[in-house]
Amino acid sequence: MMASKIGDVVRKIVVSAEAPKPVGPYSQAVVAGKDMYISGCLGIDPHTNNLVTGGLEPEAHQALKNMGAVLKAAGVDFGNVVKTTVLLADINDWPAFNNIYQSYFTGCFPARSAFAVKDLPKGAKVEIEAVAVVGRITEED
Numbered sequence: 001m002m003a004s005k006i007g008d009v010v011r012k013i014v015v016s017a018e019a020p021k022p023v024g025p026y027s028q029a030v031v032a033g034k035d036m037y038i039s040g041c042l043g044i045d046p047h048t049n050n051l052v053t054g055g056l057e058p059e060a061h062q063a064l065k066n067m068g069a070v071l072k073a074a075g076v077d078f079g080n081v082v083k084t085t086v087l088l089a090d091i092n093d094w095p096a097f098n099n100i101y102q103s104y105f106t107g108c109f110p111a112r113s114a115f116a117v118k119d120l121p122k123g124a125k126v127e128i129e130a131v132a133v134v135g136r137i138t139e140e141d
Contacts, residue, residue: 009033018069020044023121028070036074036132040087041067042124056093056125060100063128068104076134081110083131089124091116097126108139 014029014036022028022039029038043052043059046066052058071077088097094114102109110130120127 014070014074016069016073018046018072019066020046020049029074031074031134034134036071036076036080036134038067038070038130038132040085040127040129041070042120042122042127044122051122051124056088056090056096057100059125060097060128063126064100064104067128067130071132074132074134076132078104079107080132080134080137081105081130082133083111084113085129086112086114087117087120087127088114089117089120089126093125 009032012031013027014031016028019028020042023042023044026039029036031037041063043062044050044066045052045062046069052062068078071080086097086101088094
């Protein structure tokens with residue numbers, strides 16, 4: 001094993017059996033140092049590997065449950081998320097999505113950007129990726 005050098009960063013692949021397997025050549029999440037990068041989460045049922053039915057609302061709930069499972073596998077939760085990116089197939093779903101989103105993120109909301117996109121994998125209505133910090137969070141004003 002090589003000796004560590006000043007500035008070296010440990011990278012760890014995060015895998016959760018409670019979240020769907022990736023649909024391509026990528027990891028569910030990667031932790032580098034104290035930063036956790038969570039791949040885009042779709043509303044895929046981890047038991048069937050199929051998109052849940054019913055449109056945006058069930059998909060958004062399932063996508064966020066999947067993200068929660070990946071966060072849990074790294075020993076953190078939604079309170080550790082500092083940035084999300086939301087991809088919507090229809091920007092008119094924005095108000096309904098916000099109602100669901102705010103039930104998972106409480107207190108200090110993470111920074112967020114959102115985009116309407118032409119298509120998402122598997123014909124999904126929403127995809128959510130995130131950046132989290134691994135470790136104890138202390139809030140300041």
